[in-house]
Every structure is written in structure tokens, then in C-alpha cells.
Amino acid sequence: MNPDLPESEIRALIHPNTGTLSSMERTARGFSSDLTALVDSEKGPFFVKAVRNRPGGRRDSLIRERSINSAVWPLSPALRWHAEDDDWLVLGFEAVDGRSSDFTPDSTDLPAVVELVDCIGTLGLPEVARDWHETRWNRFALDESEAELFRGDALLHTDINPSNLLVGERGMWAVDWAWPTRGAGFIDPALLALQLVSAGHSPESAEECVSGCKAWVSANRRAIDAFAAANLRMYRAFAERKPDASWLKAMAVAAQSWVEHRAVPEA
Known part of the structure; x- marks a missing residue:
């Protein structure tokens, strides 16, 4: 700003x-x-x-x-x-009266956070978004077949983080729809899982939390593995490009932990 x-x-x-x-x-x-x-x-x-x-x-x-x-x-x-x-x-x-949500392990916000991300996954794809294909992780996939796993017909928020999920006395809101796209429905829950790991959850705990999202439960395991590894490559690349950005290093560490948990062969 x-x-x-x-x-x-x-x-x-x-x-x-x-x-x-x-x-x-x-x-x-x-x-x-x-x-x-x-x-x-x-x-x-x-x-x-x-x-x-x-x-x-x-x-x-x-x-x-x-x-x-x-x-x-x-x-x-x-x-x-x-x-x-x-x-x-x-x-x-x-103007809504809300605060950033708390993603830490003991947070009472977590059930509502998961419910909100799940609700995003039920919105359906509006006509205006039909050509907004998600491609940002494609260059971090191993090959085109992995990148194809990120395609789909779900409307995605793609910037799931505590500041964009607001908690108020009368409910929750997903804000900052700056780059919504069309892609695989598991992507927003997967982004939440990675954010939870970064906030202090174990990968097991993070995945247990997002199991409340229908798109996560129905997702292809190989697709989640490929996406986890793509995030690790992405955050490593970004952290190398901006060595003073500590948050990028923290996200790379979280992504590494998640990839190891999922036993992805190569990241």
C-alpha cells in the first residue's frame, strides 16, 4: 500500500x-x-x-x-x-466487522474456517469465470500430466490465509477475491492444509482438519501429492528470489514437512 x-x-x-x-x-x-x-x-x-x-x-x-x-x-x-x-x-x-481468523492448533476458529472453505467449494462455476483457468502451479509440476491434475471446474479462491478469512460475531467472510480461478476443487482445501502446517499443525492434524471439506475427501491422492510437491518447488524458488522474505522461507519449511508426510517420492 x-x-x-x-x-x-x-x-x-x-x-x-x-x-x-x-x-x-x-x-x-x-x-x-x-x-x-x-x-x-x-x-x-x-x-x-x-x-x-x-x-x-x-x-x-x-x-x-x-x-x-x-x-x-x-x-x-x-x-x-x-x-x-x-x-x-x-x-x-x-463494511463488515471481523478480524483475521486464527489458524493455530488450539484455535476455536478452526471448525468455522473449514466450513467456510467447504462452502466456497459448493458455489459452482459462474459463467464469468469459465475462461479463468488455473495455471499458476503448472510450471512447478514435474510434467504436463501432473499439471493436468490441477485442472477442473470448481471456482477457486486461491489465496486462503488467516487475513482473508474474517471472523465476526455474526459469521465469517472470505475476502480479497483478487484472483479467483477455475480449477480442481481440492486446491483451496489443500492450500488451507498448507497454511495450517505453517501455523503450527502437524501435517496429520492439518489433513484431518481439511477432511471436513468434500472436495478434499473426493480428491485423487496423486493430485494432492503433485500439488504438495509443486508448492514446495514454488516456495523454494520464491524464497531464493527474495531471501529477506522470512514468510516465504517459513512456507517452504511447511511445504517440506507436508511433502515428507505424504511420502512424495521427489519434490
Whole structure:
């Protein structure tokens, strides 16, 4: 998030949707956006995401998030409005009162987290996502036959982590649908399993947790093995590219533990 962002430009752009703003409080979430903020205004509170209106990944991700919202509500907060000019693209979501979920072994959030990921797997593939084929792990697969195991017709969130699964007094929400794709249904539960290992679970405990997801239970074991190994290769590569990013090293360690548990022959 850009600390030097000219907020006055965004305030002027969103004014027709918000009316007069009484506050704009930046949030820690939203690393792929130029600005994420909670705004209070005469038309209500909103969670706002803004990116520079330039061709490329960040703009594309916000357009996907805008396009998919009606298909993932009410698991995700509703998109109330969007605004765009030559400089900025902005989304305004319903403001929900929630905190990041706790993935640690003793967390009371875990049953609801698993239920939410399972519910994502039941959403069905909307027409807008039919051409959004999941390919990000393909280059880390051993060969094309393994990459083929990641294909499917499920709608995937693909960024399962504690910050994107919010816990509130009135329920849970999956937020930051920045890169939803079409792929094998086991992928989101598998990503949750890896996150649980990173949060301190044993691989056995993590897999026992995600066994509450139907897409995990019905998955091909070979597909999960290939995906676990692809994640290990991916995080190793990313950690080597960014040696100062400790979280990437931690994810590589978690992926190594998971691969060893599954006795994948070669990672």
C-alpha cells in the first residue's frame, strides 16, 4: 500500500457513491492494492480498494474481484459500488466487522474456517469465470500430466490465509477475491492444509482438519501429492528470489514437512 498516495483524488472520485466522507482509515490488509481503507461517510461505512488504472496484474485482479462478487456473496461482503476514471479504479464493499481468523492448533476458529472453505467449494462455476483457468502451479509440476491434475471446474479462491478469512460475531467472510480461478476443487482445501502446517499443525492434524471439506475427501491422492510437491518447488524458488522474505522461507519449511508426510517420492 502506497503511503504517498494522493487520497484527495480518490475522495473526489468516490464522492458520488459515498457523499461527504467523515473519515478514511487505511488498513493493513490489501498488499496488492495502492490503497485499502475503511471509510465512514454520509451514505454509510465502506471498505475501499483502489489501484492505479494502468494495464497489468493489479488492475486485472481488481476487475476480477468486481466481476466475481455477485457469485460469491454472501460468503464475501457485497460490492456496493465501483468508480473509475483515467487514473484510478476503486471498489466499495459493504463494511463488515471481523478480524483475521486464527489458524493455530488450539484455535476455536478452526471448525468455522473449514466450513467456510467447504462452502466456497459448493458455489459452482459462474459463467464469468469459465475462461479463468488455473495455471499458476503448472510450471512447478514435474510434467504436463501432473499439471493436468490441477485442472477442473470448481471456482477457486486461491489465496486462503488467516487475513482473508474474517471472523465476526455474526459469521465469517472470505475476502480479497483478487484472483479467483477455475480449477480442481481440492486446491483451496489443500492450500488451507498448507497454511495450517505453517501455523503450527502437524501435517496429520492439518489433513484431518481439511477432511471436513468434500472436495478434499473426493480428491485423487496423486493430485494432492503433485500439488504438495509443486508448492514446495514454488516456495523454494520464491524464497531464493527474495531471501529477506522470512514468510516465504517459513512456507517452504511447511511445504517440506507436508511433502515428507505424504511420502512424495521427489519434490
